[in-house]
Amino acid sequence: MKIFAPLYERAMRWARHRHAPWYLGGMSFAESSFFPIPPDVMLAPMCLAQPQRAWRFAWITTIASVLGGLLGYVIGAYAFGLIEPWLQTQPRYWAGYQQALEWFDRWGVLAVFVAGFSPIPYKVFTVAAGVLSMALLPFVAASVVGRGARFFLVAALMRWGGARMEAQLHRHIDRLGWITVALVLAGGLMYALR
Template identity: 65%
Template sequence: MRLFSPLYDRVMAWSRHRHAQWYLGGLSFAESSFFPIPPDVMLAPMSMARPASAWRFALITTLASVAGGLLGYVIGAFAFELIEPLVGQGGRYHEAFEQGRAWFDQWGVWAVFLAGFSPIPYKIFTITAGVLSMALLPFLLASAVGRGARFFLVAALMAWGGEPMERRLRQYVDTLGWLMLLLIALVVMLY
């Protein structure tokens, strides 16, 4: 059943849209402070569709993500009461928030760098940094280096693959999609 290839085609068309970089910047900003979808889902196809612009896309993603991280920091520092029901005892993100706090206790500013580079929800660390009143300059530097390393790596890999990778991926996208769903189902059942 070809469920994923029409979606793939749509995403690739969106990635070529003339306003795509503005949407990428908005998504990157939002994801760093409150939105759950990572910007990689736009950055990767945009870099693959337009390899010559990949570095610009990575820079936009990095700058917008760091600016969004600053908003997360401000939320943690000045408006924590508004989100406390989500991260407090019994809240939806309580475990992630407590894990972030433990990482800050153990690694300090390196926790921001690791969260910026890894698939860990970065917004948890931006808000936690604000709650803990982390020094702003080290926070911003760690964010810029961690997020930049991640996004430039994604852009470079996708640009390197370019159109040949796009065609090849299109060929197998349905098989890969179903395998991923199966893997997720197995993990959920085992967990």
């Protein structure tokens, strides 16, 4: 059953849309403070669809993500009491928040750099940095380096793959999609059985 190929084609059309960079910036900003979907899901197809603009897209994602991180920092510094009850009802985010606090205690500002590549959502680190009143300049510098490294890596891989990778993905997207679904289901089953 071919359900992933039409979705892939639609995503690539959206990635070429003239307003796509604005959407990418908005998504990157929101993800760093409250939105659950990482900007990589938009950055990768955009870089694949327009490899000549990959570095521009990586800059947009990085800058917007750091600005969104500042909003997360402000939320942590001034509004954590309002979101803490909700956060405690979200096991994934609460565990991530506790882990972020531990990493800050152990590594200081380097935790923000590591957050760019960690499975713990970056927004958790931005809020935790605000709660801990981390010095703002080191927070911003570590965010630029950590997030930038991640997004430029994604852009570089997509730029390198370019049209060849897009054609290969298009050819095998349904098979890859079903493999991904099977892996997610197997992971969920293993988690439920443990």
